[in-house]
Amino acid sequence: MNTTVASARPIAAIVLAAGKGTRMKSDRHKVLHPVAGRPMIEHLLASLAELQPARTVVVVGQGRDQLEQQLGDRAELAVQDPQLGTGHAVQQAETALAGFDGDVLILYGDVPFVRPATMRAMLDRLHAEDQPAAVVLGFEPDDPLQYGRVVALRDKISRMVEYKDATEDQRTCRLCNSGLLAVPAARLFELLSRVGNANAQGEYYLPDIVNIAIADGDICAVVTTDDADEVAGINSRSELADAEARWQAVRRRQAMEDGVTLVAPDTVFFSWDTQLGRDVMVEPNVVFGPGVQVADNVVIHAFSHVEGARLESGVSIGPFARLRPGAVLQEGARIGNFVEMKNAVLGPGAKANHLTYLGDARVGAGANIGAGTITCNYDGYFKHETVIGERAFIGSNSALIAPVRIGADAIVAAGSAVSRDVADGELRMVRAEQLVKPGWADSFHDAMKKKKADRKG
Structure with missing residues (x-):
């Protein structure tokens, strides 16, 4: 594995944060909800910072002003409007990354606990001898639910498929797509330009760039995390x-x-x-x-x-x-x-x-x-x-x-x-002078007891 080349290449990150977060039922942007007292996107950016990215682009939709206030000049914002899927979201970062010649990590603001070591593993695999066109982060949850599937032999991908578009046989595959990708910048936007929306949702799916690259004869690879919690999204x-x-x-x-x-x-x-x-x-x-x-x-x-x-x-x-x-x-x-x-x-x-x-x-x-x-x-x-x-x-x-x-x-x-x-x-000593009236309390109690008895009578 050619880690020397990988470490020498500049890194950019595209963080997707354009989801409406409707399940949160909140005026606060979804990725700004805190875990352990820290906005979830800040957990992700802290891990990313260990890789010293040259550029960070956060793709936003609603709530842009909140993210601008939170992030300041630590990231460039790109707006996705309308929101036509994850592939379309990544395309919105193309202008911000114009002229960038390095590797791009695609991350999600509501998947905050991806470890730096996992990000590095994806980049290292990108620079292995077989030089894959893209590296997908996969995981094997206890229950695959409706995650997209990664159909692969060892770590070579044969097909990516969304659950709604998968056959029954493909749904038996337990290797799931986290959504995270590492792609050379030189290939990313060229592949995205060829993604269509002929699918059950009518959206432009980011994983389709893998299928397009494979159809071109390129190799695409999967790196698997052994901790499904690392890639758990937060939507509610x-x-x-x-x-x-x-x-x-x-x-x-x-x-x-x-x-x-x-x-x-x-x-x-x-x-x-x-x-x-x-x-x-x-x-x-x-x-x-x-x-x-x-x-x-x-x-x-x-x-x-x-x-x-x-x-x-x-x-x-x-x-x-x-x-x-x-x-x-x-x-x-x-x-x-x-x-x-x-x-x-x-x-x-x-x-x-x-x-x-x-x-x-x-x-x-x-x-x-x-x-x-x-x-x-x-x-x-x-x-x-x-x-x-x-x-x-x-x-x-x-x-x-x-x-x-x-x-x-x-x-x-x-x-x-x-x-x-x-x-x-x-x-x-700062006190008022004490006033003493001997017997006053006894007289007071006697008078009040008589008054109470008179009222009862």
């Missing part, structure tokens, strides 16, 4: 949920192989970019959103939600903790039940154990934040910062009205509403 909310479940199952196994303890694996949900260190303990019903980094020896107690946060070594959070983007817990820090952090840093060894909100805050090492404390960070127009010094003690049910600084070793008495800076080592 149910299939989206199935894809999420498969992805999560793989990620959970990987986490445990990497030294993470998952007490109840099926109840833990990861994001596409979750990073976990060794000897991390994750209790049941924990959800990781995007952008989470967890160091070694961290404990995440049950029912916690973590997104956009960094947890350094020895940290403990939860149960029922919520970490939002910008939350950082430095070494040995701890937050407990019903504590929320956003854009806040909890210094080494600092703790906030109960019922606390820390937003736009910087908390020094060893500080203690009492139950019910909040940083009042928003004035209705702007966010402001609260800075709490090392070893400071914030009493329960305190409101720190930003912008405000609490000095090192300072104490804020329970129930205080602090709106001015507190110096190092200072005690700040």
